Amino acid sequence: MKNSPQPPRIPRRVRISMALRSFLIESAWNNRGKQNLGFCFSILPALKTLYSGNELLEAAKRHLSVFNTNPCFSGLVAGMVVEQEAREQGGKTLDGPKMLRMKSTLGSSFGAIGDDLMWLSLKPFLAVLAVLLFLLGHEWAFLWLVVPFSLANVILRFRGVELGLRGAPAVSRYFERTTPKHASAALKRATSVLLGAVAGVLLSWNHSSFAECNIHWFSFISVLPIIVVCFILRSRNVSSGKIGAVICGLILIGILLTV
Template sequence: MTTNSEKKKISQKELKQIYIRSCQLDISWDYERQQHLGYSYGMTPVIRKLYPGEEHKEKRIQALKRGLEFMAITPQLSTLLMGINAAMEEENACNPEFDGNSINAVKTSLMGPLAGIGDSLIPGTLRIIAAGIAISFAQSGNIMGPLLYLLIFNIPAFIIRYYCLKYGYGLGSSFISKVADSGIMQKISHYAGIIGLMVIGGMICNQIWLNLPIMVGSGDFAEPLTNYLDQIMPCLVQLGLFGGMYFLLGKKVKTTTILISLIIICCALCFIFR
């Protein structure tokens, strides 16, 4: 790097701030861009360090906007992405020829695979193990139950955050090329995609409820229409509703518009068929 880059080099102070702020990634979660506010908050110390003063105001604004793009990742692995992001922002601040658009491209390409792997290993595995051990103590009234849960889950989680940030910043933008050359990224993306589809399928049948009150038949043989549709395929109604919402999102309909419309339609149908 040039002499100018040495003046702008990110210090341990900024990396510690990223580490602490990453713990608040989900504090301002929303349906449209999910973790984008928490992610931008975590990257703010680095951006302020790299683009100080009024002379860099426009670059600072652009960097903050990059942090506000859609973000969905396992919080414990978010520091890997933040570390790589910080290294690339540092290069962008020091090298006039660096393409700032590549920062979001890297974030987007890593976000999905990291979320798929992280959700399976941490909430899906580590949390279950911690809860299983803690419950066996808590059932007998032992105070160690909740304490063990906090320790078993959080100690590995904070260690993962630390090393992800360390190696993410150390690898920087070269992370993508190194992983691509090894061929691991294709395998990670493939298996993460399978896991993601399984999770989405499970969420559709467990998190979406829609019972059609329309009765088919008469007398003792009358049954709700939902029962007949479930015989064709279980949770077919939920799948249809999810497909409709997914179609509207593809047509650039706002999430808030869809949610408000669903509330109004459901209230109206409940009033009609009560």
């Protein structure tokens, strides 16, 4: 039995170029192909390593098909696609339609994972944390939104390319150990708690701090029941948006009661 040929190794400078180019994946977003131009641009250095001449042209055309995923996870998808290109190109058994189906499946799957983790979990958590710190007097509180989210974005893109190039088995093993779903759930619960804390701080402000509404009879202890309410709502799968609406309603009621 012959051993299957090993795929060509992608040089380090090409991997770095792929990760950097992934930041531009939405720069040429269009209604027809979504992120197709940006994705093709991001993997082009790797395709140039694997192909030349007409083969390179055909490979580039192959990846101009419709593509859409979460931008933060685009590096991971790009790495997996290039790894498959390298493996099949090394064995001269490239199946174009199979490649496109795989890319579409990866884009949809990691798009859903990324949207839930980054847009619906991490960003709201950091935003509410920044608001809470600002209310407590930290002038540079906005950095708690910008810096951690940007850092996570950079790490996901660079590490995603490296992980994706190791192949599907390595990606599967990684996500068995690190489950994005659990991280998203934890962040959403934490966001609910922080929302309760924000509401408590607002309700604790006195006449000189909050639009001339004399609500000094609210003490900071009001944070605790609001946090409990938020946690109960979150445990019943109520969305953060609805919880925020409830908190806004409580704040409005508190203001009206003190006018």
